[in-house]
Amino acid sequence: MAKRIGSDEGFTEIFNREVGFSHPRSISRRISASEVLILLLTARIFLDGYITHSLSLLLVSGIVKKLDLYGKLNGHEGCVNAVEFSSTGDILVSGSDDRQIMLWNLLNGTRTLTYPSGHCENVFQTKFIPFTDDRTIITSGADGQVRLGQILENGKVETKRLGRHHGRVYKLAVLPGDPNVFYSCGEDGFVQHFDIRSSSPTTVLYSSPFTHGCRRHHSSSRIRLNSIAIDPRNPHYLAVGGSDEYARVYDTRRVQLAPVCRHIVPDAPVNTFCPRHLRETNSVHVTGLAYSKASELLVSYNDELIYLFEKNMGFGSSPVGISAEKLQEMEEPQVYTGHRNAQTVKGVNFMGPNDEYVMSGSDCGHIFIWKKKGGKLVRAMLGDRRVVNQLESHPHITFIASCGIERSVKLWTPVSNDVMSLPENIEKVTESNRVGREEQSRVTLTPEVIMHVLRLQRRQTSAFTERRYVLTDVDGDEENEAQFISGLVAGDDDSSERECNVS
Structure with missing residues (x-):
């Protein structure tokens, strides 16, 4: 069983009050009145309209600086690679190198269910399918499988394989508000479309390097995809990133669904994104993507930095042949520095009621949180003895789940009164990350x-x-x-x- 988060169940009381399940007087004395007030005001800011936008940002900033380790969820026997909150935020699902899927009750910090995923190798992604009462879970892994887990009324779980890629599948993307449709991306360069009502997947698109034009599928002419994200404002737009420097955005209305096939013509994106200095360098690749509520695209690069692109910062359908004059006229994306992303395929994410913050793990074991606007580092926490891989934000309140090389899921809440927002050695940490990154770039192979x-x-x-x-x-x-x-x-x-x- 998992270790309990705390005997006084402070977070439980905050959560219960936030969703209206408890009286204000039942909140634990350990949680100070000011912290509770900030939490409650933040959750109501954009519903009640009583607080100005600038004040709301100030309150959220105060919460972020108070984030500290609240507890651990222990149970996995391997590195934890994936975590996700349910839509209500009271359940968390995790996947691991041990190939087990675990569900956790966040109201009391206990593990409620464990089942074998059916994967032959490491589990890389776990996601809830919406509007299924948190009973339908999809997973992907190093064996290339995409699998479905269905929790039955008697508590047992039925699993089955929905499809398969030729190579690892790091990420899945669920169509917002749809209880049936989701997408997968694989190292074979394909994006597959799944409808859990159907017996087999269909191919949506295939990614190929721009320099190869319209060459047919070949092992040397594909983009090994690591990440996929759906634009919440326009769910037809699908962003993917992988083994080159470009984040590609496709319009799924422009591609034709077809049976999964290895010999198809690559599809053309509607837009591509890349920092100017990385364009046509062949020295970096994309490990993580995330869309904000405002359709901004966040891109994390292997052993490089994190960049935030607005729609007008793209190269269009192809970055090839753009004149130097046009490149100079294009606006540069916001950049986030300090971390290092070299050892694993790390994700990247937003945090805050309106995605006011950007967060990422790092090879140094720290969790980095920046202000989205301006890129200022506002919080750094030691999240793993080795590497922090994934970070997920609670859908309703300021609450983070993290995972990495260690075998536990860590929970972070704004409950600390004496923690420093930035460690005393943060300059040494960020400098070490910078030096390591630059030394690695000098030995980049052609x-x-x-x-x-x-x-x-x-x-x-x-x-x-x-x-x-x-x-x-x-x-x-x-x-x-x-x-x-x-x-x-x-x-x-x-x-x-x-x-x-x-x-």
Whole structure:
């Protein structure tokens, strides 16, 4: 069972009062009156209209600076890669390297359900399907599977595979307000469309490097997709990012649904985003995307920085051939600095009633929170002994869930009176991150060298695979090594495909 968050259940009382379940006098004495007032005012700011926008920002800023570790949810036996709140905010779902899915009751900090996901490898994404009473959960993982978990009335869970990519599937995107439709993106370069009422997925689009024009699908001409996000103001707009420097936005009305096929013509985006200095560099890739409520696109780069793009900052359907004069005229995106994103595929997210803040994990183990406007770092917290991967904000109040290399989910609430908004050593931390990032950029390999290394790895994988099938007794470590090499190559999709016996 999970460890209880606290004996006085302070957060429980705040939550209960916020949703109208308890009388004000029942709030724990440990939570100061000023903190409760700030929490309640913040939740009502844009409903009641009694407080000006500038004052509301001041109140939210005070809350962010008070964020501190409130408790941990223990139970997983591997790194926790995914967390998400339910629409009401009282349940959290998590997925891990242990391939287990866990549901947590946030009102008392206990684990209410655990079930095997059916994935053969690490679980990378867990999401609730809306309007299903938190009983329908979709997952994706390193085995390329996209799976559905259905919680029955008797408490048992039925799982099944909905579809599969050739390569890892890091992210899923649920169509807002739809209890049936969602999308997945994979390292095979495909975006797949799922309707849980249907027996099989359909291909929405395929991403290819701009320099390859209209070449058909090939292992060297695809964008290995890491992230996907849906514009909340226009759900037809789908943003994806992966193994090059561009975030691509597609209009799903302009693509034709078709059976999943490996040989299709790449689709053209309606807009592309990239900082000017990274354009056509082939030295970075996108790890995380997020849309704000105002349709701003947040893009996090591997071993680079985080950028916020407005719609008018895009290159259009193709960034190729844009004149130097036009590039100079384009407005630069807001940038967020201090963290480092090199070791894992990190997400990025917004926080606040109107997405006033941007937050990200870091290789240094810290959680970084910046003001969206201006990019000022306002809060940094040590969230993991090694790496913080994912951060999720509560849908209604200032409350964050984080996960990383450690085996627990951490919860953060504005309950501290004596914590410093920025650690004393923050300058040393950010400088260390900057130096590491710049040193890594100096040894960036050219595309020709990378392709040469991949060809060598492919030959080694083929030789190893042939030897594996000849031998009658294969050592387990060697098998793991073969899978690891295949994962690195991921160029021959058929060779990396592995079957799973769990239905």
